[in-house]
Amino acid sequence: MSSKKPNSAPKPAPKPAPNAGQAPDTRTRILGAALELLSGGAAGVRMSDIAKAAGVSRQAVYLHFPARADLLIAAVRHLDELREVDRRLEESRQAKSGRARLAAFIAAWAGYLPEIHGVARALVAMYDTDEAARAAWDDRMAALRHGCAAAVAALASDGALNPALTEEDATDLLWTLLSHHNWERLTGDCGWAQERYVAAMQDLAARALAA
């Protein structure tokens, strides 16, 4: 489900898009405003802030999203579409060797990280108070893990996997290395440039996982 109260009616679906092709509809403006405010990882963004930024009343926001968590989740999805995340991750699968594929996957994911950083932070902050947020985040993490597993499998089928590791262990490690937290610490707290982060992670993953 989605928000707090046991919402009997499951909501009649987003919208049949009665909007021709120009000015973004209210829902989209709200999502845009939320992304705008959260970009950069600002904390303490309230529903009223988002409403104001979208040029709409606070109540109007609740007309489109039953709860804050739902808005954040929709914002993540919205951003994914805008940035064609799936396509970019998919492309990383084209690499020929297992090692190249690992590097490409890391690069693709790393490119994604700074973009969702803001919303991700907000979503994670609700992780243990909101069931919907938890589920959405877990889902996302599961997707990342899938990518990791695929990269590890490619490595293994090349015979290039560190023999001390099972595929599962290697996946766990890679999945852990690529977490938002690690990205945030290195690029944020340590002040690393994005390229340095990418290079370091590629190197680290290769050292840890490759034979």
Place this chain on the structure above:
Amino acid sequence: MSSKKPNSAPKPAPKPAPNAGQAPDTRTRILGAALELLSGGAAGVRMSDIAKAAGVSRQAVYLHFPARADLLIAAVRHLDELREVDRRLEESRQAKSGRARLAAFIAAWAGYLPEIHGVARALVAMYDTDEAARAAWDDRMAALRHGCAAAVAALASDGALNPALTEEDATDLLWTLLSHHNWERLTGDCGWAQERYVAAMQDLAARALAA
């Protein structure tokens, strides 16, 4: 500083310990109750829960700690004393070679992680809403970083540091690897046993940092 409002009076200090040597005083009982409730990483622990667990009224808690953040911070310090964290970390400095020292430091820190896990989570959850919590956590992280830097320096003075890394870079990496988040993901989400976590981190750090 401590809590929310600009507390004019800076608090007259904990207490001159009028208690001889038997039943723990209320303050200690509150800290104990908080640690108990938070151990295991439970979320959503309220002041009233802690008060109840300590067998005291909610208001009594505020008699001892001006705000939730201060209670959590005191709880962390209390736990540190109980568990002799400083001593354990200090011992890891005794190792002769740089590599041994790195391994010992990782083991010592790893032993600490599961113990403060619960309070740490609660404290981190307030990180961006409470200034005192932020400062306390940053402080803690700075201490960890110091340990990392020392281990890296030991490695370097053995000439065993990966030549592709400056000491600073190596410290950043080690600091990142040893984060609570990574521990939580591996032992929690991935279900790794503590020993496996320690071994994997020692191995990973050696691969990443050693020549």
Place this chain on the structure above:
DNA sequence: CGTCAACTTTACACCGTGTAAATTCCCGAA
């Protein structure tokens, strides 16, 4: 002209934190 949907305004309930004050209880010193 009517009506339907989107949006606004106003108001309120709920929760958890933190403040405030009056009251009880007990212990130790004059």
Place this chain on the structure above:
DNA sequence: TTCGGGAATTTACACGGTGTAAAGTTGACG
């Protein structure tokens, strides 16, 4: 023995943010 005074207790309330509820406004389209 009485008189503090400290430590709790109880009760009450302010605040901020989320979410609900309902009545009123506006504009497009039949």
